[in-house]
Amino acid sequence: MGATLTSVLTTLMLKIDHLSKRYNDTLAVDDLDFDVKPGVVTGFLGPNGSGKSTTMRVILGLDHPTKGRATINGKKYAEIKSPLREVGALLDAKAVHPGRSARNHLRALAVSNKIPLARVDEVLEFAGIASVAHKKVGGFSLGMSQRLGIAGALLGDPGVLLFDEPVNGLDPEGIRWIREFFRSLAQEGRTVFVSSHLMSEMAVSADQIIVIGRGRFITQGSVDELTTTAQGTVFVRSSDPSGLAALIAHDDGVVLQNTESGLTIGALTSDQIGTLAHSAGITIFELTPQRASLEDVFMNLTAESVEYGSARPEMMHREH
Amino acid sequence: MSTDENVWSSTKAEWIKFRSVRSSIMGVLVFIVLTLGLGALITVAVRSHWHETSPVNRLTFDPVSTSLAGTIFAQFAVGVIGVLLISSEYSSGSIRTTLAAVPSRIRLASSKLIVLTASILVISEIVCFIAFMMGQAIFSGVVPTDSLASGPVLRSVMLAGIYLTLLAVFGFALGLILRQSAACISVFTSLLLVLPIIVLFLPQSWQNTITKYEPSALGRAMMSTTAPAQLFGAWTALLVLAIYVAVTLSAGVFLLHRRDA
Numbered sequence: 001m002g003a004t005l006t007s008v009l010t011t012l013m014l015k016i017d018h019l020s021k022r023y024n025d026t027l028a029v030d031d032l033d034f035d036v037k038p039g040v041v042t043g044f045l046g047p048n049g050s051g052k053s054t055t056m057r058v059i060l061g062l063d064h065p066t067k068g069r070a071t072i073n074g075k076k077y078a079e080i081k082s083p084l085r086e087v088g089a090l091l092d093a094k095a096v097h098p099g100r101s102a103r104n105h106l107r108a109l110a111v112s113n114k115i116p117l118a119r120v121d122e123v124l125e126f127a128g129i130a131s132v133a134h135k136k137v138g139g140f141s142l143g144m145s146q147r148l149g150i151a152g153a154l155l156g157d158p159g160v161l162l163f164d165e166p167v168n169g170l171d172p173e174g175i176r177w178i179r180e181f182f183r184s185l186a187q188e189g190r191t192v193f194v195s196s197h198l199m200s201e202m203a204v205s206a207d208q209i210i211v212i213g214r215g216r217f218i219t220q221g222s223v224d225e226l227t228t229t230a231q232g233t234v235f236v237r238s239s240d241p242s243g244l245a246a247l248i249a250h251d252d253g254v255v256l257q258n259t260e261s262g263l264t265i266g267a268l269t270s271d272q273i274g275t276l277a278h279s280a281g282i283t284i285f286e287l288t289p290q291r292a293s294l295e296d297v298f299m300n301l302t303a304e305s306v307e308y309g310s311a312r313p314e315m316m317h318r319e320h
Numbered sequence: 321m322s323t324d325e326n327v328w329s330s331t332k333a334e335w336i337k338f339r340s341v342r343s344s345i346m347g348v349l350v351f352i353v354l355t356l357g358l359g360a361l362i363t364v365a366v367r368s369h370w371h372e373t374s375p376v377n378r379l380t381f382d383p384v385s386t387s388l389a390g391t392i393f394a395q396f397a398v399g400v401i402g403v404l405l406i407s408s409e410y411s412s413g414s415i416r417t418t419l420a421a422v423p424s425r426i427r428l429a430s431s432k433l434i435v436l437t438a439s440i441l442v443i444s445e446i447v448c449f450i451a452f453m454m455g456q457a458i459f460s461g462v463v464p465t466d467s468l469a470s471g472p473v474l475r476s477v478m479l480a481g482i483y484l485t486l487l488a489v490f491g492f493a494l495g496l497i498l499r500q501s502a503a504c505i506s507v508f509t510s511l512l513l514v515l516p517i518i519v520l521f522l523p524q525s526w527q528n529t530i531t532k533y534e535p536s537a538l539g540r541a542m543m544s545t546t547a548p549a550q551l552f553g554a555w556t557a558l559l560v561l562a563i564y565v566a567v568t569l570s571a572g573v574f575l576l577h578r579r580d581a
Contacts, residue, residue, distance in 0.1 A: 224351075
């Protein structure tokens with residue numbers, strides 16, 4: 001690789017191109033448009049029912065898009081000759097015939113994509129389920145099924161990996177294992193796309209996060225970017241709370257809370273509030289910027305998507 | 321050898337899947353036991369009561385279709401095998417894993433069809449020939465027998481196996497359309513069992529027209545050495561049944577191609 005590494009990496013990409021998916025009356029995915037780049041773990045975050053799984057299903061060609069398309073390395077999934085060698089996916093760990101053994105399940109997958117059968121034992125070993133490989137999948141716990149799904153995703157040693165809610169059902173040891181696993185896959189230059197409805201999980205396992213709500217794109221960025229660009233609040237104690245509140249409202253600020261102890265203000269920085277107070281001759285006793293946690297950001301972002309049905313322009317923070 | 325995926329690799333995968341679940345193995349065993357077991361039971365019963373059989377019944381007696389009587393029951397076993405080949409993928413959700421590995425739905429359907437047709441055809445032909453020979457051996461000395469040296473006899477036994485294979489494919493086609501095992505099996509059973517009963521309530525002139533188009537009547541026509549007056553000839557019956565199956569299968573593959581998984 002060496003010199004060609006960069007060009008290889010830029011082509012190893014998952015591209016969602018103005019994708020919409022409608023099921024009867026429900027618009028599950030509404031004009032999603034983003035890229036998932038190789039070399040990092042990209043989190044796909046949204047509340048339940050926000051269209052994450054639908055997007056994953058369209059990427060894999062399981063559901064037909066209503067508009068737009070999803071491409072992997074420039075091709076639609078159905079056009080890839082040996083899909084398991086390019087894309088590994090774990091959508092639903094229980095999507096396996098319960099009467100088949102784990103090994104036979106993987107063997108059939110391997111044979112269908114001309115993957116050497118020796119690889120089956122390798123991935124079984126890697127996923128830590130080699131000892132139950134001959135057992136029927138129907139008797140597996142959710143955690144074991146997740147591991148089997150991961151084994152299946154790795155079977156073709158693919159450059160692009162998709163995981164839909166992979167930590168569900170895993171024990172703490174498994175969660176830790178899977179986080180390190182995602183990171184190592186990304187470090188190898190692969191594209192890793194992981195969905196979750198759990199903000200806290202994404203905060204520790206993803207480098208980049210794409211947030212959607214109600215099928216729409218809300219924002220995209222690193223965990224740090226999301227928490228810093230998201231407007232934190234400022235807590236103020238002053239000599240004239242009601243006067244300051246009026247000034248703030250006049251200056252496009254938002255008084256979120258007005259209590260005995262002080263004001264909680266959104267949409268203005270502490271510098272702006274300090275300047276306002278100074279110009280009106282109000283004495284400031286305390287001025288504390290409160291940085292939003294990723295959880296707050298997520299709640300705010302998705303709440304807005306519900307309230308306005310679209311993202312506010314200043315929340316848009318896309319990378320190109 | 322190109323690394324491109326082709327029907328052969330997905331067919332090998334479907335073959336692994338087919339023989340690695342108990343439902344298909346059990347289905348095949350039930351099919352074999354029903355065809356041979358009931359064939360033996362019925363032929364033994366006929367032999368032991370031959371002395372009291374009326375001259376008219378003796379005249380119209382067909383040693384071939386009698387020895388193949390087990391297929392009347394076995395047709396449900398093969399139908400269920402065909403249904404489950406696809407409906408179990410939907411009930412377990414494994415269709416998503418399957419389609420992720422083989423995104424071309426036409427190729428997937430072809431592979432499943434090849435596995436189903438090849439395995440059921442081979443087993444059916446073997447089982448039907450064994451049932452025939454076993455029946456003749458049981459009849460021999462008491463009841464009139466037929467020999468495979470006769471053209472119509474050979475044809476009947478051969479078409480019995482083809483009839484069962486077509487029914488398995490029909491079950492598969494229903495599975496592609498309806499996706500749910502219970503719904504498919506109900507429709508399959510209704511067409512083979514209930515439809516003839518409903519037709520019995522129709523006026524006689526209608527019955528004469530409709531009966532021969534019933535799938536089970538087509539099967540009787542295919543398996544008998546002498547074409548009964550009200551039914552199609554054996555080859556015509558095969559053609560009509562093949563058209564039913566082809567139409568249903570086309571609809572099923574079309575829906576598989578068009579619908580979300």
